Amino acid sequence: MSIELQNIHYSYGQVKALNGVSLSIGGGATGLLGPNGAGKSTLIKIMLGFLTPAEGQGKVLGYDVRNEQKFIRRLVGYMPEDECFIPGLDAVTFTALMGELSGLPRQEAMKRAHEVLFYVGLGESRYRLVDTYSSGMKQRLKLAQALVHDPKLLFLDEPTSSLDPTGRQEILELIGEVASSKDIRVLLSSHILADIELICDRVVIINKGEIAASGRIEDLKMKNYQLYELRVKGQLNGFRQELEQAGCRVEETEDRLVKIYTPPDFDRRRIFQSAARNGVQVRQFVCSQTSLEDLFARVVGVD
Amino acid sequence: MAEVREKGYHHWEGQLREKGPVFWPITRTGIKLAFQRKRFKFLFALSFIPAISFAVGVYVSERLEDFKFMAQGAEKTLQVNPGFFKTYLSQDFIFFMILLLMALGGAGLIADDFRHKAIQLYFARPLTRLDYLLGKAGVVAFFVGLLTLVPAVVLFLLKLLFSGSFKFFLDYPWLLLSIIFYSAFLMVFFTCYILLASSLSKNRNFVIALIFAVYYLSEIVRGISYVIFRSPYSTLLSIMGNLQQVAAGVFQVRPAQDVPWYLSLLVLSVFCLLALIFLRRKLRGVEVIR
Numbered sequence: 001m002s003i004e005l006q007n008i009h010y011s012y013g014q015v016k017a018l019n020g021v022s023l024s025i026g027g028g029a030t031g032l033l034g035p036n037g038a039g040k041s042t043l044i045k046i047m048l049g050f051l052t053p054a055e056g057q058g059k060v061l062g063y064d065v066r067n068e069q070k071f072i073r074r075l076v077g078y079m080p081e082d083e084c085f086i087p088g089l090d091a092v093t094f095t096a097l098m099g100e101l102s103g104l105p106r107q108e109a110m111k112r113a114h115e116v117l118f119y120v121g122l123g124e125s126r127y128r129l130v131d132t133y134s135s136g137m138k139q140r141l142k143l144a145q146a147l148v149h150d151p152k153l154l155f156l157d158e159p160t161s162s163l164d165p166t167g168r169q170e171i172l173e174l175i176g177e178v179a180s181s182k183d184i185r186v187l188l189s190s191h192i193l194a195d196i197e198l199i200c201d202r203v204v205i206i207n208k209g210e211i212a213a214s215g216r217i218e219d220l221k222m223k224n225y226q227l228y229e230l231r232v233k234g235q236l237n238g239f240r241q242e243l244e245q246a247g248c249r250v251e252e253t254e255d256r257l258v259k260i261y262t263p264p265d266f267d268r269r270r271i272f273q274s275a276a277r278n279g280v281q282v283r284q285f286v287c288s289q290t291s292l293e294d295l296f297a298r299v300v301g302v303d
Numbered sequence: 304m305a306e307v308r309e310k311g312y313h314h315w316e317g318q319l320r321e322k323g324p325v326f327w328p329i330t331r332t333g334i335k336l337a338f339q340r341k342r343f344k345f346l347f348a349l350s351f352i353p354a355i356s357f358a359v360g361v362y363v364s365e366r367l368e369d370f371k372f373m374a375q376g377a378e379k380t381l382q383v384n385p386g387f388f389k390t391y392l393s394q395d396f397i398f399f400m401i402l403l404l405m406a407l408g409g410a411g412l413i414a415d416d417f418r419h420k421a422i423q424l425y426f427a428r429p430l431t432r433l434d435y436l437l438g439k440a441g442v443v444a445f446f447v448g449l450l451t452l453v454p455a456v457v458l459f460l461l462k463l464l465f466s467g468s469f470k471f472f473l474d475y476p477w478l479l480l481s482i483i484f485y486s487a488f489l490m491v492f493f494t495c496y497i498l499l500a501s502s503l504s505k506n507r508n509f510v511i512a513l514i515f516a517v518y519y520l521s522e523i524v525r526g527i528s529y530v531i532f533r534s535p536y537s538t539l540l541s542i543m544g545n546l547q548q549v550a551a552g553v554f555q556v557r558p559a560q561d562v563p564w565y566l567s568l569l570v571l572s573v574f575c576l577l578a579l580i581f582l583r584r585k586l587r588g589v590e591v592i593r
Contacts, residue, residue, distance in 0.1 A: 048427065070429040071429070073427060073428055073429045073430075074319050074321075074428075076427075078423075078427035080423050080424070080427070082420045082423070083419075083420065084419055084420035084421050084423060085419055085424075086332070086415070086419065086421045086424075087411075087415055087418075087419055088336045088339060089332070089336070093332075097328055097329075097332055098424060098428070100328040101325070101328055101329070101425065101429075101430055102319065102428050103319030103320040103429060104315070104317075104319065104320070105317070105320065106328075108315070108317060112315060115311075115312065115313060116312065118311070119311055119312045145424065149315070149319065150314050178312070182312055182314075183314070
């Protein structure tokens with residue numbers, strides 16, 4: 001396991017930020033999702049050893065989050081959300097400096113800096129001052145500095161923010177490759193659910209300081225709800241009311257496609273029984289694919 | 304033969320360093336960044352003019368007979384004694400050049416990191432806040448040391464060399480220690496002063512203005528206070544005045560003001576202590592992840 005947390009509690013004064021968080025994350029790429037104020041940042045701070053939990057135990061890459069923060073940060077790469085750099089330095093010097101601060105010998109840091117800059121696609125512009133880089137280039141540079149010391153685990157905070165669609169696609173491909181073929185575990189915190197769905201095979205959804213859902217995305221989608229798409233004829237009001245009372249969410253699209261999200265263990269025959277009772281004719285019934293967005297909305301309790 | 308590898312990402316096989324001076328790469332980068340500025344290089348060279356003049360003075364003081372035709376009555380002014388070193392290390396020009404160089408090369412040490420949010424990059428690594436501060440402090444200490452400690456020690460050695468004996472050393476056996484102590488004191492004081500100023504704003508230009516304003520305003524306040532109270536203790540309000548009083552005490556010469564030199568040392572030490580407390584608090588409040 002790369003991350004193992006047990007019953008983590010943390011409060012900012014009277015405000016409880018994390019309330020008994022327990023999770024374990026293994027290899028591959030994991031998405032960290034949650035609305036603002038859910039406790040994502042506090043959780044990352046605890047995992048990086050910036051905050052000491054009030055209660056609970058935790059290990060990141062086998063090191064204790066309470067006492068071995070330096071060891072954790074040596075083995076972890078962090079790509080911040082903000083645009084951040086040291087003005088006046090060229091990309092290769094900047095990246096080498098970051099490698100050296102992580103514990104690489106000076107010459108090795110410089111060598112690795114060249115390598116990772118080529119890897120993230122900044123090879124040709126590695127001697128340019130970072131001040132002159134575009135937003136997309138700065139994003140790649142942040143990934144390079146996070147990778148330079150060959151971390152075992154990468155924390156990526158909104159890695160595709162401020163990128164155009166092409167740039168976003170390229171950086172996602174890079175992250176995907178790092179996670180899948182370079183044996184580096186990735187924890188990706190993002191508000192863009194599509195990014196997480198594309199890169200990660202696992203997700204941790206955190207809400208109000210508690211883990212709302214955690215596991216393989218495909219499993220969670222199946223476990224938490226089913227989505228059925230229907231084409232119907234007749235008055236929907238009674239049908240909709242009855243299903244909503246049974247715990248389903250019913251949506252109607254502009255082209256009169258009815259989407260029914262059913263709770264776990266909901267017998268789909270009840271949909272037909274309800275339709276019959278309300279005089280609604282079901283002309284098409286499809287068990288549909290659900291998205292991460294649907295899952296997120298459901299476990300966090302928002303539309 | 305070296306391994307030929309394809310471009311791309313490769314795992315690193317070595318062992319990451321766990322001990323050693325973590326702050327040194329920060330200091331080295333800070334020094335490099337300062338020298339990247341053309342004006343800095345010019346001013347840095349200019350700041351050695353007093354050292355060269357004093358070196359000439361040391362030479363002439365040992366060859367007074369040869370230069371008699373040029374330097375009439377120079378016996379009094381060209382006496383190389385503790386006062387000579389005190390004059391070199393506490394002259395207005397040296398302080399001004401330290402301020403000027405540090406305004407150019409040191410104002411952005413912390414301010415730029417705040418402005419470009421680079422601090423989170425440092426602290427996401429196995430680096431403590433103390434390591435970060437030591438790294439930044441090293442830049443200021445390096446330049447102040449180059450302008451004070453190095454020339455003063457060289458002047459001392461030149462005196463021994465030109466005189467051809469150890470008489471000067473035996474006359475003032477404590478002088479070398481005084482030079483080291485006072486230079487170290489200047490390094491500590493200016494480090495605290497510049498880093499404090501640099502941490503007060505994200506705007507480098509504001510920091511530059513602050514560095515000069517506080518220094519010279521303290522001198523103006525001293526002048527006003529002296530006019531009102533006619534007390535020599537007014538000098539305790541001036542940074543420059545206090546630095547010169549401490550120099551007089553350390554080199555055992557008569558101070559410009561009739562105020563115990565240790566009071567000036569105390570004032571400046573309290574200033575440094577408060578600056579360090581402020582810096583610690585400021586950096587403790589840095590949010591690496593928001």
